[in-house]
Amino acid sequence: MVTLAEVARHAGVSASTVSYVLSGKRTISKQTRDRVERSIRELGYHPNAGARALASSRSNIIALMMPLRTDMYVPVMMEIAIAVATTARERDRDVLLLTGQEGPAAVRRVVGSGLADAMILMDVELQDDRLPLVHEADRPAVLIGLPADTTGLTCVDLDFTATGRLCAEHLAGLGHREIAVIGEAAGVYERHTGFAERTMTGIREGVRQHGLRMLHRPCEGSYESVAGTLARIFDERPGTTGFVVQNEAAIGPLLSLLRQQGRAVPEDVSVVAVCPDQVATQHSVALTSVAIPAEEMGRRAVELVMAKVDAAEAAGGRGNGSAHGNGNGSAAGPAAAGAPDRVELLPPQLTVRSSTGPAPRS
């Protein structure tokens, strides 16, 4: 392995000069810089990550905690993860992959060992085990998802309330009066991941405001489950003409079943989905949908967490970018310039495709 010292010797300068060329923290004459850079290239030098981390107490690594269960939203999770990794690399950081397996202890370990400078937590639940540790660790952290209490936390998520409202409004605008929501599997509601509830809140707002009637039924992704749910919906409300589907897995079966029953989409019933664009466009009918901006969520999470790292650095200390009085959230204010704690809800965007149309004449 080539070391910095060897580069220095090769270039005829001191080690510190090489270091400053690399970091840019002091001005170096163009002449020297060129010479050093040439030596680096010729020798194929790569700074040793461990030594760097030790000397600077910055590892340039961001930890990404994935959900343990892989039963849901896999494509979304994956897209977020890839966006995180890609964005981090663009900013010269690496990403450490942690699974939920290890539980909250992972937070303690990573923080304690200085392995990572910051954390991004995915799939945050309303009452998340890891949150107390995040607070205690007082390290830059960003959550993807929204816990019940966001005090002192920075979060990124799709604005699911606005999403729900948007869906309801879209259907209302097309003249639909009775709509049904094919929701997430019951387990999702029980786990209190929050987004399902928020979507429903938004839908209810839209429903109330536009005087619609609405039926909400949780539903598994299996064909049988969708069939049962659908049957019950039409049983109870034969006049239903609009559907909002939040469960990706239910979309395929739903379209199949509607076709089988001779209900044309969008002539007889309209369907609007909440899902990634890729999913929306791969079905027999291209779906009007609100996209889940996975890529943007991942990117923003990295940007926010890095801003916090830099802010903490500038402030001289470790820490979260904002002071933590012991729970007395007094004077949260803008704090030191940089990255205040905040909740960033991405505005939903509804794309009209071929699955929604005017309500049929009653």
Added chain:
Amino acid sequence: MVTLAEVARHAGVSASTVSYVLSGKRTISKQTRDRVERSIRELGYHPNAGARALASSRSNIIALMMPLRTDMYVPVMMEIAIAVATTARERDRDVLLLTGQEGPAAVRRVVGSGLADAMILMDVELQDDRLPLVHEADRPAVLIGLPADTTGLTCVDLDFTATGRLCAEHLAGLGHREIAVIGEAAGVYERHTGFAERTMTGIREGVRQHGLRMLHRPCEGSYESVAGTLARIFDERPGTTGFVVQNEAAIGPLLSLLRQQGRAVPEDVSVVAVCPDQVATQHSVALTSVAIPAEEMGRRAVELVMAKVDAAEAAGGRGNGSAHGNGNGSAAGPAAAGAPDRVELLPPQLTVRSSTGPAPRS
């Protein structure tokens, strides 16, 4: 941050003693060990990862290179990644997530900086850009997937040839004489990822051996594409009664279409799929399938790569666990005990579910 020195002081021993308690590399009396461990707990000590890496030139990190494109097999990729991360953690290693974004240069960087001790490469193509660098880097590496030339490489993959054979044999055993293969999207064949070809090789073997007739059609995952492909198949070979589907995305549309056309599964046509079990069981008909053992692939990859790290360590040097003469693969042999280069093909397992049955009387 608590340091090892503080632990030593607190326990009334020297720093080296604490280090040996932690690593177990020398015998320490139970009494001292207990005392040290107690201090560690009381102070909440976590060894500093950077310092450790620097002093030992081992980072205890395994790099995982994900494919850049997220268009395919996302659930499989995700499952592999999670299995890798989980298995690594069980063995006290962490996982660094790299995307294809950075290209082959990532290999050089990670190896050069000592950030990771070893690499696992996913989604390896037949002629993979990264392979020359893997050879050159001479660091423990394991590929998930099979390149054209596996000399000096360790690979893990499903035995797709056997998989193909198994599918053909299963259908043959049920009396089907004319079968069709709904293959991967044309792009997959063009990219030469290899597994698609290997599956076809196996299917052809089975077809030949059992005297079947076979039609192979690449197919996109979209509904329209499947519809077109299916129409052309029945056009050309009306007597087709058995299907092998390798493209996960095509499964849903295929089942819908068959149902629509009044062809009952499995009474009129049988369908066998190559896909994760989870996918196989979530459709309207539970599919007879050969599973893609993602979890096992991830786990084995970690086991193999760690064996190589240990072997290299024991052999005193860096290196790949086996000598690399400059391309003259002479006397590859068992080499030093430990982890020789090898290709590990996992045996496929076919699970009979409800989508295959005896061929209809012709």
Added chain:
DNA sequence: GAGATCCGTCGAAGCGCTTCAACGATCCTC
């Protein structure tokens, strides 16, 4: 043109850990 200022470079001190050689103490062995 003397003093203050700035620029580019260097030397040295550490960051927190691992590991080697060494050493006293205890245990055998004959």
Added chain:
DNA sequence: GAGGATCGTTGAAGCGCTTCGACGGATCTC
């Protein structure tokens, strides 16, 4: 009971880097 092994522990030397203070020389200021 003397010599050698063995055991448990220690001190010190780095691992490769960052960063602080210092320093000579060029540039500016009045």
